[in-house]
Amino acid sequence: MTPEQLSTAIRACLVDAAASGRLGLPAGSVPDEVRVERPRSREHGDWSTSIALQLAKPAGLPPREVATLLAGLLAGVPGVQRADVAGPGFVNITLDVASAGEQARTIVELGASYGEGRAAAGERVNLEFVSANPTGPIHLGGVRWAAVGDSLARILAAQGADVTREYYFNDHGAQIDRFARSLLARARGEEPPEDGYGGEYIHEIADQVLAMAPDALTCSDPQEVFRQHGVELMFAEIKQSLHDFGVDFDVFFHENTLHESGAVQRAIDRLREQGQMFEKDGALWLRTTAYGDDKDRVVVKSDGQPAYISGDLAYYLDKRERGFDRVIIMLGADHHGYVSRMMAMCACFGDVPGTNLEILIGQMVNLLRDGEPLRMSKRAGTVVTMGDLVDAVGVDAGRYALARSSSDSMIDVDLDLLTKRTNDNPVFYVQYAHARTCNVTRLATEDGVRLADGFDPSLLGHDTESVLLAVLGQFPGVVARAAELREPHRVARYLETLAAAYHKWYDVCRVRPQDADEAVTDLHRTRLWVNEATRTVLARGLDLLGVSAPERM
């Protein structure tokens, strides 16, 4: 019996009790979802629910009375060995060993599709992340969103969403001009401009542009040549480093196309028709304060030039017109000030903020060296790039380290720790567990233990076994929750729990016969099912994080 099945059974008991008048409330007032949790202490059984505590008040009964009623009904459910009332009104449930053991069969039979859900089925999601300006390599701060964003895309897809990964390529503004001027200055052997970029990569790109266009310095518009080729080269490098990090976008959207195609003007016209625009001081404004922004925003400046937000307006409208009902944008904490104006903009279009537009703010990565904060500056060229991270620890450790923490938390990354390749990255703990499952399967198969020859879940009675089975059963709920809250780190934390449960089980429950004299029994075969189920979930979970699941390490 899976936790989902148990939850359904509990709800059915409650609806029954309500319908027959024993609960003192109408059947319709039983919550749609009854939460089933793992109790903290093993002595409290396999699963626990606090539903009786929640229903006590509406039912007008003491919590323990509701719990007692529920426990009595649950005791009659097939697969439930016992249901006890505990504490203020918890119902603790212990399953039959065989019923709990069926979890292994369920997983092995579903294979890689175990853990998938339909919570986001039919949703067309546009997930925009990274979107770093092509004025330099992606630095470590941006890498966090690459890891988290790509993982979120995988998790949403596992819930049935149709996800497009999108990168907004800002190739239009003043920062690009600064970049071009910096390249030009470098090529002429001059110091970078006051507001420009420094660093080794500027040197390299400038040389490459000169190689591509030998007359770049003598042509009529040198800066334009450096801009065009420089951005192209920088962009190619960014794409490549993302690809090497295991992140491939479906759409690279160029801001330029919005201005060239007239999309900006269309968006402005649309908003004007809806009465959201007004003119003041020679500029055109969007009345974002009507929807909670703290000030109105200039869309077209008094000099006639479009302000930055005009691109955002057009871009949002473009995404919606491409058929995405959910536009999700991941931004760093240094951009959180945009949230209220973006949400207001969404409302100005007549959409629903929070539904059609979601903005996820992630906190920054704090770089340390020797425990001391490291100040990074693109201007000074002291940046730690995505490539540096991959060179230092590899893709798996890098992605895992960045994806295993909540995006709400600022995280510290100590470069010396990383470059030392120490074992304190939990990704190895999880990957090792996976490699172990593969090893066990390989050796067991050589010994003649075959899944197809038998499965007797009533043999899975060891305590470490029931823990492992229960943890395996939590996977679909974890994935669903990670998708719902847009929190990939939940998957990583879950995998660490699963790996721990597996290691403990492995330590005391042998899968293979001890030696050639020992016959292969149903216990060996059944445990091989458990091993396979674990391998399946570890592999799928790592896949959701974009981390490899090695068979040997």
Added chain:
RNA sequence: GCCCCCGUAGCUCAGGGGAUAGAGCGUCGCCCUCCGGAGGCGAAGGCGCAGGUUCGAAUCCUGCCGGGGGCACCA
């Protein structure tokens, strides 16, 4: 001044209003005639402060303290 995030073990971080708050690393002590010891078992060690809501608060609300970030007709 206003807005957002954070404050949990020595360090880095988990923790869906529920029972005795967890993991990794670090420290100390155990376990290889045993499917891979990148493992397992044990010990020490913690919710910034003060109120409030609740049967019940690390979790929700308010204030304070501390850290980070943001408040342009820049992009």
